[in-house]
Amino acid sequence: MDPLDLEKLNALLEHDVGVSEKIKEQVKEFDKKVRIIVGILGKIHSTPTTSMPALLDSVSPVLLSCRDITTSIAGAIPPDQFWRWKDMWSNSIRAAVFAAALIEYLRDGSLLSLPRASEILGIQEEWKDRFSLPVEDYLHGLISMVNELSRYVVNAVTLGNYEEPMRISNFVKDIFSGFTMLNLKNDSLRRRFDSLKYDLKKIEEVVYDVSLRKLVVVKPFQ
Amino acid sequence: MDPLDLEKLNALLEHDVGVSEKIKEQVKEFDKKVRIIVGILGKIHSTPTTSMPALLDSVSPVLLSCRDITTSIAGAIPPDQFWRWKDMWSNSIRAAVFAAALIEYLRDGSLLSLPRASEILGIQEEWKDRFSLPVEDYLHGLISMVNELSRYVVNAVTLGNYEEPMRISNFVKDIFSGFTMLNLKNDSLRRRFDSLKYDLKKIEEVVYDVSLRKLVVVKPFQ
Amino acid sequence: MDPLDLEKLNALLEHDVGVSEKIKEQVKEFDKKVRIIVGILGKIHSTPTTSMPALLDSVSPVLLSCRDITTSIAGAIPPDQFWRWKDMWSNSIRAAVFAAALIEYLRDGSLLSLPRASEILGIQEEWKDRFSLPVEDYLHGLISMVNELSRYVVNAVTLGNYEEPMRISNFVKDIFSGFTMLNLKNDSLRRRFDSLKYDLKKIEEVVYDVSLRKLVVVKPFQ
Amino acid sequence: MDPLDLEKLNALLEHDVGVSEKIKEQVKEFDKKVRIIVGILGKIHSTPTTSMPALLDSVSPVLLSCRDITTSIAGAIPPDQFWRWKDMWSNSIRAAVFAAALIEYLRDGSLLSLPRASEILGIQEEWKDRFSLPVEDYLHGLISMVNELSRYVVNAVTLGNYEEPMRISNFVKDIFSGFTMLNLKNDSLRRRFDSLKYDLKKIEEVVYDVSLRKLVVVKPFQ
Amino acid sequence: MDPLDLEKLNALLEHDVGVSEKIKEQVKEFDKKVRIIVGILGKIHSTPTTSMPALLDSVSPVLLSCRDITTSIAGAIPPDQFWRWKDMWSNSIRAAVFAAALIEYLRDGSLLSLPRASEILGIQEEWKDRFSLPVEDYLHGLISMVNELSRYVVNAVTLGNYEEPMRISNFVKDIFSGFTMLNLKNDSLRRRFDSLKYDLKKIEEVVYDVSLRKLVVVKPFQ
Amino acid sequence: MDPLDLEKLNALLEHDVGVSEKIKEQVKEFDKKVRIIVGILGKIHSTPTTSMPALLDSVSPVLLSCRDITTSIAGAIPPDQFWRWKDMWSNSIRAAVFAAALIEYLRDGSLLSLPRASEILGIQEEWKDRFSLPVEDYLHGLISMVNELSRYVVNAVTLGNYEEPMRISNFVKDIFSGFTMLNLKNDSLRRRFDSLKYDLKKIEEVVYDVSLRKLVVVKPFQ
Amino acid sequence: MTRDSVLAVFEQFREDIDQGNDRRERLIKASRDVTNISKKAIFLLHRIVLEDSPDDRALARRAAASGREKLSEAHAIFAAMRPELVGDRFWRYHRQVSPGVQEYIEALSFAHYVEHDALISYQQVQDTIGDADGPFFPLTLSDYLLGLSDLTGELMRFAISNIARRGGRPKANQVCAFVRGCKSDFEAFVPHVRDLSKKQSVTANSLEKIEAAAYAVAVRGSEYDLPPEMLDDLVAQTTSK
Amino acid sequence: MTRDSVLAVFEQFREDIDQGNDRRERLIKASRDVTNISKKAIFLLHRIVLEDSPDDRALARRAAASGREKLSEAHAIFAAMRPELVGDRFWRYHRQVSPGVQEYIEALSFAHYVEHDALISYQQVQDTIGDADGPFFPLTLSDYLLGLSDLTGELMRFAISNIARRGGRPKANQVCAFVRGCKSDFEAFVPHVRDLSKKQSVTANSLEKIEAAAYAVAVRGSEYDLPPEMLDDLVAQTTSK
Ligand SMILES: [Mn+2]
Ligand SMILES: [Mn+2]
Incomplete structure (x- = not known):
């Protein structure tokens, strides 16, 4: 075999290792940030409505600082190789989307869109061959948010907030019927979508409990 | 190998591939229809009694259009090969039975029988070596219906329908004791049947809540 | 649930058990016969060419007696249910095809065809919704035969038969190129087909050994 | 969920399905071509040297027609998504490289280089974010070629070609020592490389047999 | 191998086997004690608050007798080899910590500290390189305690103790937020920590149930 | 549970535990002996025929000393409970049978019978309900012997012993046809019997190699 | 051994093995039958216990009696197994017999609990697996505990x-x-x-x-x-x- | 413990755990580096040994020398690991260190065999993992045997x-x-x-x-x-x- 060819082959084989190590390092940082964010958001369950804005404000800077991470990862990836490496950080990015969507709902009662999620995470259009936010990851983040809301609804009532269940019930029903319109493959997303049904059921039971006791007046959905 | 023989062997092998592809295509359509039906039926949980007939009427045409699918599948299957291919659509057909049974109950308060289910799905007696509705699939459909009713009962009360729990309670108890009479093997059907007792319990709890709150006048039922 | 309906459902559920037991019994007999046949055929490896016809003659009656079995199984299967039960005897029938094909080659040097295999096993056209010989099982039988021939070729040379390797090499090459023309799915048949390559290689090495030593004159294939 | 957003999400999800289906179709074609090529190349083992060029010439057009496939696949893949889909055709492309390398050796006695392999398969530099030939796949192809040559060497001798073993021995030794210079990871490639030593040993045995029988005149090789 | 070397290796091996056997014996005893303790503690679920002190008092002597075991094990271990052998008793020691922590909470409502746990088990500072209580094992014990408390909270309410849920909820939330501060590896501790989330949710639902029914007045956490 | 009942159950249990511990101890010793025996027998592969008797003589005393073990085990087992405990030593006894059978063949070229195997291991007729040598274990031993012989045959040729292959081939063929007469269940014995086929093939290939080269004159089997 | 004597010896093995296999098959079948009967008894108990009744004690007694009656079919099967499990054979085939016995204990103890609100004892179970001539075969501690x-x-x-x-x-x-x-x-x-x-x-x-x-x-x-x-x-x- | 003291205690745990994790990561990295060096040494040995040479003994000595030279890189890494593995830490992180050590033994014993046609002894291996001040860390019997x-x-x-x-x-x-x-x-x-x-x-x-x-x-x-x-x-x- 020609020594020059051999050298080239070897160079091609070895280049990948470096990329992988660089990404690993960034993902570690990403994970740390995400853990902090999720840690703070864990307090929503014992936070009365009035203190909620302050709590949410305290997370925002950490969430925004994730932009440094996405920038670094995008920088580490060779052109066109987004799909080769993306599995390395998909858990982290889903968690970040989860946080952003939860904050959005708690602040404005509205649903975080995919482009808005990209924007919050500082993902730039021109990186698209190296870093983007795939639909699947966005949807995973939304499902995690619903999972969390089904817990939140219980704690809100405990804290005397009887309006929240109805509001969340409507919000989640909307997301749920959105998901039923999507053409999901038989993969992890599909399986997690099944979990939404349980969350919805749980939330409906809370609405039932408060309405049965006339703690709130229920109007039919939409 | 004799070229003629080879050709014949290949024809046989390719024929199977053809059948499988045709069925796959139909099952895809079937799945789509089922998804739409289930999507619409998801609205029963927020639909007041008065609007229920209209809702159910809107599903019927889609459900009936499944006959095209069953006809196409039956047409694609070579004589005598029902058992070879049936696993490909069993999930879809169970969902269709579920829908038909749910509609039947919500409309008339009665239980959909196996022959009636076959009829709704347009399954014809003369197809029997190519397409039929196996007992197991019918029973799976019924169990799914009970699962859904245990959720429905909660939402009906939320919407102020205090009669429904008693009615559903009696209906489900009847189905439950029917299942106890069947000699089920130790398979997935047995396991799902085991889950019915939780549905029954949930429904009983709602009956209990409602009764004690004297939200329903004390009078002999039925 | 209507008691009459219940009874009917139960009858449907219980019928299958009886069929399965009847088939199991026949398959046991089938297995016994097949074991005897394979046992006798095991002797080909130490049988000189001159005694081969006598050996093959001694297997034939046992092989033909398998017709009783296929008849009994066909009789036990309800109309249209061939594909439901066929896995129960596929190992036995593949072994029977193997035996028939091996005998055919050793006797006439020719390849057993699918219709001829059906005929030897007494499978009747009019059973086709209850019992037939699927292509896959026929092909499995052929592969087993090639596996056995790759062992036989070695023992033939040991016994001083230097012509056989060339003959078998040509026969197997023919079968091998036949298989490459078939459109096999990615299943067990495909995997076993890969084993043919090893058999062919082994046979070619034997041909090499005898030709290198000028024990036989080699002419190019076809 | 905003209907417009939903539609966009669905469009994104469905687009992927479309890409995947298109590729699947092309890969099926690719597989067919590869099967034909490999089928023809199977004849090298019984083809005398003199008829070899004609045989190789008969494969070339089919091999070159693979360019249509690579072009179609490259056309089906969205920009930057090479790494997302590449596993779908890696088996086929390895087989194509195998064929190209085998033809190259049998024709010219030389080793097919990576750029030359790309060229034969019609892979264009400007596709590089959608379709390229990874080193790993190229190396897999070479190993398959050596596997085949270890079989070819035996059959060449059977057909009276006593020069080939020495030539192949040197060619394979060269490739083998080339591989020892590569820094392979502990993956399937490493495991297959490990198998090369058996091929080498087999070839050496043939060289040994042939040399000792003085079937080749003692003269400096090359 | 050189016979002298072999002898040396054998001597090394025999020594290790001796240590291992001695420990095994002690661990067996440890297991027995732990099983008794856990068995008695199982009764907390049916014990009314007033009888709890007596129940807890009955466990203490058995728990304290574990000191004999830890002393024997520490005596059997060669210097510096704590980490070599610790897996042999980690299940037992985690169970012991679990028991001690549960008793502490049920008696005083407070969290057992690591040094206090060591003290109860009679672990001495000067054994440090032969026997100590690693943080991991202590944390495993705490998680087991929370698992048990989530079950206890349910049974307490059944027995009419409506104050307990709120108290346990606050206690567990403290522990939970402690855990969220840790950077756990992807190991069994991490997986068990994930289970804490379910416990917390379950406890919150009990608090919800009793507060919804005004059986207790809930004040925001912190 | 009634405390008296509990006590009775405990007494039963303790008795069983006692039996089990006693056997365990003996099995440990048995294992050690067997390991020594197998270790020495490993040398047959590099021992020329002339030194074989001396090697075999050196194993005999160790093998005979196994009688102490079988006697002790038989003494520990309650009447009629042979089958309850036998799995504890079946690996050891199979290895012992293997050794005895291998020695017998290498010494006399004959097959060790089951009664003779029992005798060598000192198993006495009157222990029958407490300790005996089941057919299965004896057969496992024979299969292990054949496995070893298939390796031995290769090494014998390497050492220049060209007669051995034919002799072993005939010996193994006898055993093989014995096995084909048995109706084995689908268990480990069946699976290991399948391995015999490979051994036989390997041996046949060695016979082929030496006969092809006229190193020995082959006569047809039987 | 000569070739023929090898075959003769294996002939003997075949007989032994076939005999063992046949007995094993018969016992597996018997065990499966017992399992089915026991499962049916359990279903029966569940069914009766849920019936409407003014007197719960009487209902429980009736359920237990029906369950036990169903289980008497198992008694006949156990009796027929006695010769197959005599002496050292019991432990030889224990693994085949065990599933049926455990399911039987499950059903029997269920009937017992429904009637007496108490656990059936080891001896009580053993007593039902036998007749005047003693037990059909020994009850193992492990089957008893696993059944419960x-x-x-x-x-x-x-x-x-x-x-x-x-x-x-x-x-x-x-x-x-x-x-x-x-x-x-x-x-x-x-x-x-x-x-x-x-x-x-x-x-x-x-x-x-x-x-x-x-x-x-x-x-x-x-x-x-x-x-x-x-x-x-x-x-x-x-x-x- | 109050809420704050709970958090304070866990803060301490975090530090302990992080320290442990970091050390573990460093050791895994070191072990992996040793593995890579050893694998390269093995490849090198295979390569040289196959070269053409008139004097096989000389070739073998040269191969062994090259292998050992490559392995001296591992020696430096082992030396750097000494403080991480002092006292009871060795057994705490043994599982992380083990793969590298075993691969090292594999390579070292290969070089030894190529040169001496003999097995390297336990003591000889331990001697290469250490310096004048003694071993960097103990060699375990199991690593020695598994490496061989x-x-x-x-x-x-x-x-x-x-x-x-x-x-x-x-x-x-x-x-x-x-x-x-x-x-x-x-x-x-x-x-x-x-x-x-x-x-x-x-x-x-x-x-x-x-x-x-x-x-x-x-x-x-x-x-x-x-x-x-x-x-x-x-x-x-x-x-x-
Ligand atoms: Mn049960
Ligand atoms: Mn290695």
């Missing part, structure tokens, strides 16, 4: 299906205490009985389900300042057909 | 790749005897060293492969009434470039 472990699963189903019935709530509490007792009594046997540890965690699971059901009842009743029986009556009034 | 077990796989490759070379045949026979010896010497340790049993069956496999290669050579040479060296010379004549 399965009982807890049935009791869970019993408690939960029963909970909506009048008097079902105190019953659920009673079953809860009983299962808790079983679980802690069996704990000491875990290290020495194969598979018991797995079954204990199934029991733990069942126990949690019963506890959850009992809790739900307690919580739902807690809003009303009335004794549980009166609540039951009120509900009954509303829902009676 | 892997050696047999490399020796198999060595024997088979080598067999076509002049003098490769007697070498193959020698390796065969050596591996056979290893296998039987290690047998006694099997019950007490985790994973050794698996490695022994890999060794058995390698041994069979070497035996098959030696057999093929013997059989092919058997047709000629000439000594093996002369056969080699004849072949060399034909094939020399």
